[in-house]
Amino acid sequence: MSAFFAWLESTGVAVTVRDSLMLTAALSAVHIVGFTLTTGGALVANLNLLGVLFRGRPATEVTRPATRGILLGLTISALTGVLLFGPRATVASANWIFQLKMALLATAVAFHLTIHQRVARTEAAAGARRATGAVGLLLWLGLALAGCAFILLE
Amino acid sequence: MLEWLEATSVGLMIRESAYGFQGTVAVHLMAITLSVGTLVWFDLRLLGVSMTGYQASMMYRRLMPWMFTGFALMFISGVMLFIAYATAAYDNVYFRIKIAAMLLAAANAFLYHRLTERRIADWDASPRPPGGARAAGLVSICVWVVVIVAGRLMSYTMF
Numbered sequence: 001m002s003a004f005f006a007w008l009e010s011t012g013v014a015v016t017v018r019d020s021l022m023l024t025a026a027l028s029a030v031h032i033v034g035f036t037l038t039t040g041g042a043l044v045a046n047l048n049l050l051g052v053l054f055r056g057r058p059a060t061e062v063t064r065p066a067t068r069g070i071l072l073g074l075t076i077s078a079l080t081g082v083l084l085f086g087p088r089a090t091v092a093s094a095n096w097i098f099q100l101k102m103a104l105l106a107t108a109v110a111f112h113l114t115i116h117q118r119v120a121r122t123e124a125a126a127g128a129r130r131a132t133g134a135v136g137l138l139l140w141l142g143l144a145l146a147g148c149a150f151i152l153l154e
Numbered sequence: 155m156l157e158w159l160e161a162t163s164v165g166l167m168i169r170e171s172a173y174g175f176q177g178t179v180a181v182h183l184m185a186i187t188l189s190v191g192t193l194v195w196f197d198l199r200l201l202g203v204s205m206t207g208y209q210a211s212m213m214y215r216r217l218m219p220w221m222f223t224g225f226a227l228m229f230i231s232g233v234m235l236f237i238a239y240a241t242a243a244y245d246n247v248y249f250r251i252k253i254a255a256m257l258l259a260a261a262n263a264f265l266y267h268r269l270t271e272r273r274i275a276d277w278d279a280s281p282r283p284p285g286g287a288r289a290a291g292l293v294s295i296c297v298w299v300v301v302i303v304a305g306r307l308m309s310y311t312m313f
Contacts, residue, residue, distance in 0.1 A: 025310035029303040032183070036302060040191020043220070054208075054216055065204040069194075141184075148183050152176040 005089035014086035024084065028151070031080040035147060037073030041066040042112070042140035049120065049133030059120035059129070070112065095154060101146035108139035156240035168238035175238070179309075182231040189224025190298045192217045199283075200291030206281035211274055242312045249312075252304035259297045266290040 008014060017023055045066035047053035054062050085092055092098045118124075119132040159165060168174040198204035199213045236243050243249045270286040277283045283291075 021310060025307050026303075028310070029306035032186075032306050033299055033302050036186050036191050037194065039187040040194055043187065043191055044195055047220075053220070057208075061207055062205075065195075065198075068204070144184060144187060145180070148180040149176075152179055 001093075002090065005093055008086050008089040011086065013083065014089070017083055018087035024087075027080045027084050031077050031084060034073045034076030034078075034080065035144065038070050038077060039073075039140055039144045041069030041073060042108070042136065045070070045112070045116065045120075046133045046136040046140065049116070049129045050137065051126070051130060051133070059123065063117065063120040067112070067117070074109070092154075095150070097146060097150045097153060101143065101150055104139060104143040104146055108136070108143050111136060111139055156244055159237045159240040162237060164234055165238040165240070168234060175235075178231050178234050178238075182228060182235065185224045185227035185231060186302060187224070189221050189228055190302065192220045192224065193298070194295060196221075197291040197294045200287045200294075202280075202282040202288060209278045210283060210287070211278050239312065243308070246308055246312050248304040248307040252301050252308065255297050255300040255304065259294060259301070262290055262293045262297065 009018075017027065044053060045063050048055070048059060048062040048066075116132055116136050119129055124132075160169075168178055195205060196210075196213050196217050199206070199208065199210050205213060266287070270284070270290055273284075277287065282288075
């Protein structure tokens with residue numbers, strides 16, 4: 001794995017990003033635009049399941065557009081994230097906050113695309129909806145906080 | 155004036171305490187999600203791109219408390235960060251772009267509420283709102299993207 005990260009750091013793209021502070025800054029800025037779209041969509045979808053936003057309407061009406069927003073935001077953040085990761089692959093991958101961020105990302109996305117979707121689609125009982133919304137909210141906010149911690153504490 | 159701000163206890167606390175700066179920036183970033191991350195759904199409704207089955211007025215009413223909580227947190231944390239680094243921020247070109255973009259966002263919201271929203275009864279349920287409403291939604295999204303991008307660029311160019 002460490003050989004792979006070393007190779008990643010030596011690629012032309014990674015060297016180009018590392019050598020340009022303004023390119024790094026621009027990638028980071030676009031990364032945060034994706035973050036806003038993703039976390040905003042996740043807020044809307046999970047607050048709806050919790051019963052505090054757009055209540056009284058079918059959950060799919062909210063979940064479907066919100067999921068599109070989440071996926072668009074994730075695409076933007078993943079593309080820029082990979083480019084930001086490249087030049088710092090070895091250091092970042094060894095950073096526990098980064099590892100936590102990636103674990104939360106994978107869990108939040110998997111939870112949203114499976115359990116959240118099913119609960120929204122089947123109009124499950126109120127308790128199950130609220131529990132799903134609460135877990136989803138914790139996962140996405142945890143991811144957002146881990147993202148903040150990674151850029152601020154490294 | 156800028157130096158006086160930096161010398162206040164708020165400025166000192168943010169600069170000197172162990173995690174004062176990081177904590178304030180984290181609140182500032184999380185507040186973006188709450189404000190712009192929810193506002194964008196109203197903008198998309200104005201554009202007729204998303205949530206078209208909902209009345210625009212209903213979207214606004216339901217999202218407003220989240221948006222304004224987020225804006226309040228973002229404003230307070232933003233002012234605290236400015237106080238701590240007033241001189242460097244004031245001289246920073248991206249800070250000026252950010253302030254200009256926020257003034258545009260305010261003007262856009264003012265014009266929307268003053269002009270376009272007055273006839274909302276005519277298009278509230280329409281999946282494709284009139285040009286003025288769509289323009290307001292598009293301008294809002296563009297201007298807030300500029301605010302976010304300029305804000306992030308500040309942290310790379312100020313210190």
